[in-house]
Amino acid sequence: MAFCDSPLLMKLLIFIVLSIVFVTTVSSETQCRNFKSIISFGDSIADTGNLLGLSDPNDLPHVAFLPYGETFFHHPTGRFSDGRLIIDFIAEFLGLPLVPPFYGSQNANFDKGVNFAVGGATALEQSFLEERGIHFVYTNVSLSVQLKSFKDSLPNLCDSPSDCRDMIENALILMGEIGGNDYNYGFFLGKNIEEIKELVPLVITKISSAITELIGMGGRTFLVPGEFPIGCSVAYLTLYQTSNMEEYDSLTGCLKWLNKFGEYHSEKLQVELNRLQKLYPHVNIIYADYYNALLRIFHEPAKFGFMNRPLSSCCGNGGPYNYTFGRKCGTDVIECCSDPSKYVAWDGVHLTEAAYRFMAEGILKGPYAIPPFDWSCLSSEIQNNGSSDIDNSLMDN
Numbered sequence: 001m002a003f004c005d006s007p008l009l010m011k012l013l014i015f016i017v018l019s020i021v022f023v024t025t026v027s028s029e030t031q032c033r034n035f036k037s038i039i040s041f042g043d044s045i046a047d048t049g050n051l052l053g054l055s056d057p058n059d060l061p062h063v064a065f066l067p068y069g070e071t072f073f074h075h076p077t078g079r080f081s082d083g084r085l086i087i088d089f090i091a092e093f094l095g096l097p098l099v100p101p102f103y104g105s106q107n108a109n110f111d112k113g114v115n116f117a118v119g120g121a122t123a124l125e126q127s128f129l130e131e132r133g134i135h136f137v138y139t140n141v142s143l144s145v146q147l148k149s150f151k152d153s154l155p156n157l158c159d160s161p162s163d164c165r166d167m168i169e170n171a172l173i174l175m176g177e178i179g180g181n182d183y184n185y186g187f188f189l190g191k192n193i194e195e196i197k198e199l200v201p202l203v204i205t206k207i208s209s210a211i212t213e214l215i216g217m218g219g220r221t222f223l224v225p226g227e228f229p230i231g232c233s234v235a236y237l238t239l240y241q242t243s244n245m246e247e248y249d250s251l252t253g254c255l256k257w258l259n260k261f262g263e264y265h266s267e268k269l270q271v272e273l274n275r276l277q278k279l280y281p282h283v284n285i286i287y288a289d290y291y292n293a294l295l296r297i298f299h300e301p302a303k304f305g306f307m308n309r310p311l312s313s314c315c316g317n318g319g320p321y322n323y324t325f326g327r328k329c330g331t332d333v334i335e336c337c338s339d340p341s342k343y344v345a346w347d348g349v350h351l352t353e354a355a356y357r358f359m360a361e362g363i364l365k366g367p368y369a370i371p372p373f374d375w376s377c378l379s380s381e382i383q384n385n386g387s388s389d390i391d392n393s394l395m396d397n
């Protein structure tokens, strides 16, 4: 008792334990695997058409309209971008088909991938967030609902329990990004940062339990993204605009305190992933550092082909960041900038295909997957995949 009553000693011990966990697992290596499919859970960052599929045809979401999808697909697909998402670039890199949305697509072929990510989805249950005064209407398909859909659909996805285990074992499981909306809804409703920070351990526990459950079902490789640098997000820059220049990072123009929050979530998530990795040494749990994979664009936009200070959205209607709350791209704003590939921000909240492509390459080819992927067992064709100009410019670093 006396031992635990000494807070300083306790803190010191926790620090030592955490340091050991950190040091030992950062050195863990991934095993090269020839993934046969992608199984995805998350929100709009990875939604390839689920929110659209779940929608009432008489009340379609704004992503059902152009200019969504104008790049690459040339029509709206339900993706929250002008074109492809990170998950699409991962699929292309692996030589797999783009991952079809599960909801609302009865006839799709899920042999090589299935996507449960729904735009607006939260890590925590809608009812739980409501109890905390965080109300939202977009969707109630939280992470546990997505996981339940996956389990319920297994009889249609694979033929026998051993076949299902096989499928899950050979899949790259994309766990997120999820949790961003739990925070977004809180921030956008004016909750203060302390209240929102209280959600962080709860969100991370949700992500962790989902991974644990999937490990029990045979899951072997998880790619788990952290939070974005939300201080560089157009919606946040607009909402928290201030004349106090000290709140902005002078190099990027991003809001420092919000980026700190992104780092806070991401650090806590990594600690938990390291704990899981130790617990399940036969599994590869890879952290996808979305935060830094994106932040480097804001540090050197021109070097990577983006415009200077890429802090205004492509599909918007004026204001310092070309964004107005309540005026949605697709329904209220139907114009967009002439060259989305120069922009990072697409609609104020989501990014352009150009930004997502850049992030995906940073994850697949390093250094933003921790530990990095090992592609040595794949054909040289795939190994050389994605060695575009972007990679060459990265090598110059």
Ligand SMILES: *[C@@H]1O[C@H](CO)[C@@H](O)[C@H](O)[C@H]1NC(C)=O
Pocket: 092, 093, 094, 095, 096, 381, 382, 385, 386
């Ligand atoms: C990667 O390789 C696969 C198979 O060779 C190919 O289908 C795919 O288009 C390539 N992806 C990229 C991004 O080059």
Ligand SMILES: *[C@@H]1O[C@H](CO)[C@@H](O)[C@H](O)[C@H]1NC(C)=O
Pocket: 140, 145
């Ligand atoms: C989610 O909302 C739908 C439609 O409003 C409702 O039918 C369903 O029961 C809800 N699901 C959960 C898990 O709350």
Ligand SMILES: *[C@@H]1O[C@H](CO)[C@@H](O)[C@H](O)[C@H]1NC(C)=O
Pocket: 312, 313, 314, 315, 316, 317, 318, 322, 333, 334, 335, 336, 337, 338
């Ligand atoms: C703002 O959005 C409009 C409409 O989508 C676009 O035409 C314009 O180029 C954007 N402005 C800036 C400064 O990015």
